[in-house]
Amino acid sequence: MRRLVGDRVADFGDLWGEDLLLTRSEDLPQDFSDLLSAGAVDELVSERGLRTPFLRVARQGSTLPDRRFTAGGGVGATVGDQVSDDKLTRLFADGSTMVLQGLHRTWPPLVTFSQALAADLGHPVQVNAYVTPPQSRGFDDHYDVHDVFVLQVEGEKRWRLHAPVHPSPMRDQPWTSRREAVEVEAAREPLLDVTLRPGDCLYLPRGYLHAATALGGVSTHLTIGIHPWTRHALADQLVRTALADLADDEEVRGSLPLGVRVEDPAETADDLALVRDRLLAAVAAVDAARVAAPLAAQARSNQRAAPVGPLAQLRAAQDLQTSDDASALTLREHLAAEVVEGEDGSGRLQSRAGELTLQDDEVAAVRALLAGGGPAGLDPALARRLVLAGVLVPR
Numbered sequence: 238m239r240r241l242v243g244d245r246v247a248d249f250g251d252l253w254g255e256d257l258l259l260t261r262s263e264d265l266p267q268d269f270s271d272l273l274s275a276g277a278v279d280e281l282v283s284e285r286g287l288r289t290p291f292l293r294v295a296r297q298g299s300t301l302p303d304r305r306f307t308a309g310g311g312v313g314a315t316v317g318d319q320v321s322d323d324k325l326t327r328l329f330a331d332g333s334t335m336v337l338q339g340l341h342r343t344w345p346p347l348v349t350f351s352q353a354l355a356a357d358l359g360h361p362v363q364v365n366a367y368v369t370p371p372q373s374r375g376f377d378d379h380y381d382v383h384d385v386f387v388l389q390v391e392g393e394k395r396w397r398l399h400a401p402v403h404p405s406p407m408r409d410q411p412w413t414s415r416r417e418a419v420e421v422e423a424a425r426e427p428l429l430d431v432t433l434r435p436g437d438c439l440y441l442p443r444g445y446l447h448a449a450t451a452l453g454g455v456s457t458h459l460t461i462g463i464h465p466w467t468r469h470a471l472a473d474q475l476v477r478t479a480l481a482d483l484a485d486d487e488e489v490r491g492s493l494p495l496g497v498r499v500e501d502p503a504e505t506a507d508d509l510a511l512v513r514d515r516l517l518a519a520v521a522a523v524d525a526a527r528v529a530a531p532l533a534a535q536a537r538s539n540q541r542a543a544p545v546g547p548l549a550q551l552r553a554a555q556d557l558q559t560s561d562d563a564s565a566l567t568l569r570e571h572l573a574a575e576v577v578e579g580e581d582g583s584g585r586l587q588s589r590a591g592e593l594t595l596q597d598d599e600v601a602a603v604r605a606l607l608a609g610g611g612p613a614g615l616d617p618a619l620a621r622r623l624v625l626a627g628v629l630v631p632r
Contacts, residue, residue, distance in 0.1 A: 262436025269388045283322040293336040298377040337366040361539040363462045369451035378423035378448040379412040384463040385441045389433035392456030398429040401444035479519035542589040543570035554624045563612040563620040566629040590627035
């Protein structure tokens with residue numbers, strides 16, 4: 238977070254989800270050239286065999302069809318949608334914007350950075366890059382349904398930002414459903430009209446209207462999208478849990494009368510009153526722990542653990558067959574791991590690496606490992622299972 242907001246880390250919580258924040262390069266620890274560069278962009282689109290949807294191309298506010306910038310992979314590659322560097326070169330020279338999507342999955346420096354940022358924020362993170370030719374604009378005024386950090390990497394880009402027409406939109410409330418209001422607001426004087434230069438960072442809460450134009454030379458910026466957990470998500474899980482409880486209520490499970498017309502409110506009024514009362518009571522009876530458990534599973538699936546190498550894991554597991562020393566191993570980062578004990582005393586290790594059943598005498602050892610105890614004293618057989626499960630990795 239400090240790389241994005243500098244000394245505003247301490248009070249950024251007061252801005253979160255509410256206000257814009259522009260932080261100039263001189264107020265940040267370093268620029269963003271280690272995260273992405275022009276050379277990295279060229280490598281990604283010409284040497285990494287990217288396929289859609291890891292790349293989109295936009296021009297004059299619209300996304301181009303995939304066939305305009307993809308081609309077959311050649312002999313032995315049975316894919317028809319690999320990025321064509323030849324087609325892309327022509328489109329880019331003609332004013333189209335390249336949008337590299339999912340860089341938190343494809344470019345190692347951003348894999349590492351995005352995972353650390355997600356751990357700081359407590360909210361899921363994605364990373365895209367926008368590479369825009371001189372004097373070009375990739376997209377018209379719009380708003381995003383997630384918060385965004387804009388990191389200017391190379392070149393300059395002018396940003397015009399307007400007030401939300403629908404504050405804090407959810408994922409199913411895109412700007413296209415409020416196109417007319419967006420157009421009206423975009424015609425007014427902007428809240429902020431600013432040029433970002435290399436090393437600058439701009440924070441936009443979801444809902445703020447924005448449009449950007451490259452100035453001078455080629456402009457490259459990263460957008461780090463933050464998909465926030467919301468109170469609506471808590472409400473959704475609360476109601477799901479209460480409805481599951483109502484399945485045990487025989488009256489609620491009961492059939493409506495023969496000949497009922499459910500389209501007539503008068504005919505279902507009494508039954509609706511009963512259901513409403515029971516549902517309100519069920520909601521009131523749900524405690525926070527029962528809401529948190531399924532959300533924990535969602536949180537694990539929203540992000541990935543640190544990358545792991547299958548060959549290195551197999552070598553580490555084989556080494557444990559000839560040595561009892563697990564000190565060369567360490568707990569994999571960003572696992573979001575926890576031990577869940579059943580009523581019969583059995584245990585399961587749940588993490589982003591999957592689920593592993595534990596023996597009764599292994600539960601305490603794994604709990605100690607997750608608490609920071611280190612793997613040195615683990616039973617070699619357990620350590621080997623944890624390596625093959627992707628929980629322990631070579632240092």
